[in-house]
Amino acid sequence: MRLLTLPLFMILIIPLIAAQPGIGLATPLVETLTIDSFPFTYQNKFRVYNTGEEERVFVISISAPYQDVLDWVTVDASVFTLIPGDTKVVQFSIYADSGYQGEYDVLFKPTLLPTQTTPTPDSAMAHLAMSAAYKLTLIVPEGVGPPRPPEEEIPPEKPRELTKTVEEMEETKASTVRTFDKPLLINVPSRAYAYEPVHLSVEFMEGEEPTELGFILVAPSGKNYTLESDSVFSFNEKGTWNVLIVIKDEIIAGNPLEVEYDFGKDLKFRILPQYGIIVVGVFVVIGIGLYLWRRRK
Known part of the structure; x- marks a missing residue:
C-alpha cells in the first residue's frame, strides 16, 4: 500500500469585476499518477478561494469515466460556505483495492453556487454558477490490473448522490451542479x-x-x-x-x-416542549418542600 502527499503549487483564479462573486483554485503540481500495485492509497489537497465580495456556498463535484474509478475517490468536504477573501483546504483521497488497466481522467470541480437561477439586469454574472477544475490522470499499467471488460462510460452529467451524512461516512463524494435558467x-x-x-x-x-x-x-x-x-x-x-x-x-x-443561539428561543421551542412536565414537576416539588419547611419553622 502506498501513501503519497504533495504540496499545492498551481493556482487558478477566475477574476471578476468589483461587486461580483469569484472563485479561485490552488492545485497540486501532480497531473498524472501511476498505480504500480494494488491496493493503492493516495492523498493530496487543493485550496478553494472566495475571490468575490459576497459570502457564498461552494460545492465540490467529482467525475470519472467509469463508476469503479469514481468509487475510488473521496473528499473530506463537499459543501461549504466561504466569506469574501476566505479559503478552504479540501483533502481528497484515492483508495483502490483493485482495478482494470487503462488511463482514467478524474476531474475535481469546485463550483460557486448561484444564489438564484436567473441573472438580474444590474448584476448579470451574480447568479451564474462559476467553476474551476483540477484534472488528475490515473494510469494502471498492463500487468497491474486485468483488461477492462466492455462497458459503457459514465455520461458526463450523470447525477450522483450528494454527500452522505457524517454518521455514514466521514469522507464524502459530491453532487452534480446543474445550470438552470428558470426564475x-x-x-x-x-x-x-x-x-x-x-x-x-x-x-x-x-x-x-x-x-x-x-x-x-x-x-x-x-x-x-x-x-x-x-x-x-x-x-x-x-x-x-x-x-x-x-x-x-x-x-x-x-x-x-x-x-x-438564544436561550429564550431554546426554552420556548425545545426545552419546555420536550421537558415541560419534568420542569413543572421539579418546581412543584421545590414549592412543596419550601412550604413544608416554612411550616416547621
Missing part, C-alpha cells in the same frame, strides 16, 4: 435562531414545479437534511448552514444561513 421564488432567510421553527419554500415563478424540487440542508457538522419544497424546519446547530436548492440529485442554487 425561482425562494423563501430562505439569511439568519435564524436555533430550535425556532423556520418556514422554507421554493417554487418556480412561472408556475412550473417538478415534484423533485426541494432542499438539502447541510449543517456545520456536515450532517444533511432533505426537505420538500415547502417545509418548516428547526435548525439544531449553531453556525453557518448551507441551504441547497435541488432538483432530484442536482444542485441548482445555494444560500448560506447563519444560525444563532
Whole structure:
C-alpha cells in the first residue's frame, strides 16, 4: 500500500469585476499518477478561494469515466460556505483495492453556487454558477490490473448522490451542479435562531414545479437534511448552514444561513416542549418542600 502527499503549487483564479462573486483554485503540481500495485492509497489537497465580495456556498463535484474509478475517490468536504477573501483546504483521497488497466481522467470541480437561477439586469454574472477544475490522470499499467471488460462510460452529467451524512461516512463524494435558467421564488432567510421553527419554500415563478424540487440542508457538522419544497424546519446547530436548492440529485442554487443561539428561543421551542412536565414537576416539588419547611419553622 502506498501513501503519497504533495504540496499545492498551481493556482487558478477566475477574476471578476468589483461587486461580483469569484472563485479561485490552488492545485497540486501532480497531473498524472501511476498505480504500480494494488491496493493503492493516495492523498493530496487543493485550496478553494472566495475571490468575490459576497459570502457564498461552494460545492465540490467529482467525475470519472467509469463508476469503479469514481468509487475510488473521496473528499473530506463537499459543501461549504466561504466569506469574501476566505479559503478552504479540501483533502481528497484515492483508495483502490483493485482495478482494470487503462488511463482514467478524474476531474475535481469546485463550483460557486448561484444564489438564484436567473441573472438580474444590474448584476448579470451574480447568479451564474462559476467553476474551476483540477484534472488528475490515473494510469494502471498492463500487468497491474486485468483488461477492462466492455462497458459503457459514465455520461458526463450523470447525477450522483450528494454527500452522505457524517454518521455514514466521514469522507464524502459530491453532487452534480446543474445550470438552470428558470426564475425561482425562494423563501430562505439569511439568519435564524436555533430550535425556532423556520418556514422554507421554493417554487418556480412561472408556475412550473417538478415534484423533485426541494432542499438539502447541510449543517456545520456536515450532517444533511432533505426537505420538500415547502417545509418548516428547526435548525439544531449553531453556525453557518448551507441551504441547497435541488432538483432530484442536482444542485441548482445555494444560500448560506447563519444560525444563532438564544436561550429564550431554546426554552420556548425545545426545552419546555420536550421537558415541560419534568420542569413543572421539579418546581412543584421545590414549592412543596419550601412550604413544608416554612411550616416547621
